Amino acid sequence: MRTREIHLTSRPRGWPNEELFRVVEAELSEPGPGEVLIENSALSVDPYMRPKMDDVPSYTPPYQLNAPLEGRAVGTVIGSGDPTVPLGAQVLHRAGWREHALLPAADVTLLPDLDVPLTHHLGVLGxxxxxxxxxxxxxxxxxxxxxxxxxxxxxxxxxxxxxxxxxxxxxxxxxxxxxxxxxxxxxxxxxxxxxxxxxxxxxxxxxxxxxxxxxxxxxxxxxxxxxxxxxxxxxxxxxxxxxxxxxxxxxxxxxxxxxxxxxxxxxxxxxxxxxxxDHLSLREQFLAEVAPWVSSGDMVTRETVINGLDLMPRAFVAMLSGATTGKTVVRLTAAEQ
Ligand SMILES: NC(=O)c1ccc[n+]([C@@H]2O[C@H](COP(=O)([O-])OP(=O)(O)OC[C@H]3O[C@@H](n4cnc5c(N)ncnc54)[C@H](OP(=O)(O)O)[C@@H]3O)[C@@H](O)[C@H]2O)c1
Known part of the structure; x- marks a missing residue:
């Protein structure tokens, strides 16, 4: 099976531009024991990705050149070698900037069963x-x-x-x-x-x-x-x-x-x-307080949704420059509404 992913080909000096990125075709294997294959539905676009493009020490290592980039994503499990993450499960993980992710099951989080658009798990509830x-x-x-x-x-x-x-x-x-x-x-x-x-x-x-x-x-x-x-x-x-x-x-x-x-x-x-x-253990507490605010309308949220993997670099530059409002996401499949 073929898939597509985005690589950074050289490091930005100052403002990044779309020419620094390349969409690359890759071969995808079947999940082995303990692995899951995910079809990504939406990719998160975040400011922290910009410092990760510089080759400087930080709390998180820099992006590697000519390799798939890291970022949060939500998607659906389409192949599973682990019974705890079944086929059809909707999950959050950190292998964004690509259409599919093959990951150890331990690296994905099952999404809570909330009646909200999937993209909210990258934004207001993410x-x-x-x-x-x-x-x-x-x-x-x-x-x-x-x-x-x-x-x-x-x-x-x-x-x-x-x-x-x-x-x-x-x-x-x-x-x-x-x-x-x-x-x-x-x-x-x-x-x-x-x-x-x-x-x-x-x-x-x-x-x-x-x-x-x-x-x-x-x-x-x-x-x-x-x-x-x-x-x-x-x-x-x-x-x-x-x-x-x-x-x-x-x-x-x-x-x-x-x-x-x-x-x-x-x-x-x-x-x-x-x-x-550093505070991920408090996630349940966060959801218990904020999810009701979102469903009651006490908390208003907006997402800027850009469609298509190829537009991920453009969405990233747009977010940095202030051209988007609220949470910026790139949607890959129409399935999640
Ligand atoms: N500490 C953590 O663990 C953590 C986690 C997540 C995010 N963050 C930080 O939180 C901040 C917001 O992140 P976000 O995901 O919510 O991004 P965001 O606010 O959705 O997007 C970035 C926005 O920053 C504004 N901006 C850009 N350059 C600016 C400038 N020179 N002066 C003033 N405003 C500027 C732009 O909006 P305007 O049109 O309004 O200027 C832009 O849309 C970032 O600094 C990010 O690194 C920290």
Whole structure:
């Protein structure tokens, strides 16, 4: 059986482009004992994939050139050598960027039986929603009345983080994003109290304007100028969840940190980073709280769905540049609706 997968052929310098990737045909074997063969239905498109394209040490090893890339995917088991993962089961795994995956059964997770589109297991009920939940449960927590700022708020993690803060009784939830349409979505549908379009107004000026009572809890997905602006408005004893730094991922040389870190001491701030995969044992707890919010409509979600394996590199660049909203996924089969 033939299949197709995407390879990275050379490492990006600065912004990646579609020419760095190649769709490659490969031969697929039958699953042996203890293995499963999966037909992927949807592939996750994530910012962390960009730093993995650089050959630098990190918490996760860099991508290999001219080999199938790693990423989360959901799909259906079409061949099984392990009774615990039967034919027809829907599973989550990390062999994305390809049409089929042949994996040890131990490397796949059976999807919980929830009445939601399969793609939600990559987004609001997948690792991105889980990331927001870990940030606001384990790393910090929301106190009633908190003034909250979320950067990259119209993205997969940010849109969930802002809504968790609202549902937990935050006093005010403010988000930053890069377009007027996304800012309207945050206020009109996700019920943020205010949203900033950082492409229209300098983030520091805008944040001071929309957070007149300062910020008690920040959830930073962007780093750089957004982190610097947040430090300016933080209240004494404020907390900052350091989730990601997407503004730095395409920098070809290390960027200087914000020049106002002095506020961490003067305002007695707590800043704490985390990696979601350190907390996978809490997944059931996360689903028990967030899945009912999604089915009741208390939590609104949006996915940007791009069809076809060949468009995965384009979807990846689009997500990095802000051309997508909510969770970005590439769909391979029409079966999962
Ligand atoms: N700590 C963890 O374990 C963990 C796990 C998952 C994700 N993360 C991090 O969480 C963050 C969000 O991830 P996601 O999956 O939810 O991605 P996402 O927000 O769905 O997509 C990325 C968005 O970031 C915004 N952006 C890009 N460059 C920017 C810049 N220079 N300044 C401001 N905004 C910029 C763009 O939206 P706009 O149009 O709004 O600018 C873009 O659409 C990333 O930093 C990611 O690395 C961390």
């Amino acid at each position: 690792i991105t929603g889980f990331t927001a939940w870990i940030g606001l449960n384990v790393i910090e927590s929301v106190t009633a009345g908190d003034q909250v700022f979320v950067s990259a708020a119209a993205g997969a993690v940010g849109s969930v983080a802002g809504q968790i803060a609202r549902l937990r009784g935050a006093g005010r939830v403010v988000g930053s994003t890069g377009s007027t349409e996304k800012a309207s979505w945050l206020c009109d549908e996700l019920r943020f109290d205010a949203a900033i379009n950082y492409r229209e107004e300098p983030i520091g000026v805008a944040l001071r304007r929309v957070m007149p009572q300062g910020c008690d809890l920040g959830f930073d997905n962007v780093g750089g100028d957004h982190l610097g602006a947040a430090l300016e408005v933080m209240n004494d004893f404020g907390r900052l969840v350091m989730c990601g730094s997407i503004s730095l991922y395409n920098e070809s040389r290390p960027s200087p940190m914000p020049d106002n870190l002095v506020h961490v001491t003067r305002k007695r701030l707590t800043m704490r980073g985390f990696i979601t995969s």
